Amino acid sequence: MNQLHTASNLVWQSPQTTPEHRRDLLKQYPVTLWMTGLSGAGKSTLAFALEKRLISQGHACFVLDGDNVRHGLNRDLDFSPHARTENIRRVAEVAKLMNSAGLIVISSFISPYREDRGAARDIIGNEAFLEIHISTALQDCERRDPKGLYQKARAGLISDFTGISAPYEPPLTPALSIDTSSSTVDSCIERMLKLVEPFLIRDNESRCGGS
Incomplete structure (x- = not known):
């Protein structure tokens, strides 16, 4: 192994810009909304709709979508349990970097294992991690089957x-649970906006809890 790449030769480089500088610039506190649920539950639809709404309100945010990430960063991973764990680890590290830049991150991944989601929470930080369960039932997801994946899986x-x-291991205590089979996209977005509201800074306001 090339010794230049060992951890003992790595030194953390401290930035000259503080989280407070980014907070004051962007008028928001960084947070990751971690959306988990079955394929076809509505995660991507809600993630991009929420991103559009937040940006229209002047907030800097970005969606990390499961399919999109597997086109690039995680294109080398399959869907075995080990690869799924690595997929979520990498995404969590990217979300942490984006949070460090001051962004609101909307993560849309099946992320089926509680242990992996717990590890993502540990990487990102508990205060900046909000787990949202898109709890649409399997039968509803399979009936939609927008990509034809359930049909192929059954075959x-x-x-x-x-x-x-x-x-799939559903969250035990999510910050929010949404069933898209009984709610409109707009009503789901409103519920998520209420969840993220404490992280948004309005004029002459500051978030409870200090910096």
Whole structure:
């Protein structure tokens, strides 16, 4: 192994810009909204709709979407349990970097395992991690089947498919639970906006809890 790449030769470089500088510039506190749920539950639809609404209100945010990330950063990973764990670890590290830049991050991943989501929370930090369970039932997700994946999974053409041939462990105490089979997109967005509201700084306001 090249010794230049070992941890003992790495030194953390401290920035000259503080989180407070970014907070004052962007008028917001960084947070990651971690959306988890089955394929077809509505995660991506809600994530991008929320991003659009926040940006229209002048807030800097970005969606990390499961399919999009696997086109680039995580294109080398399959859907085995080990690879899923690595997928979430990498995404959490990216979300942490984006939070360090002062951004609001909207993460849209099946992220089926509680342990992996707990590890993501540890990486990002408990105060900046809000878990949102898109709790749409399996039968509703399968009935929608927007990508035809459930049909392929039932036919045995896709292995390790969450909800069919691989497990999904729902959150035990999410910050918010949303069932898109019984709620409109607009009503879901309003509920998520209320959740993120404490992280947004209005003129002449400061968030409770200090800096």
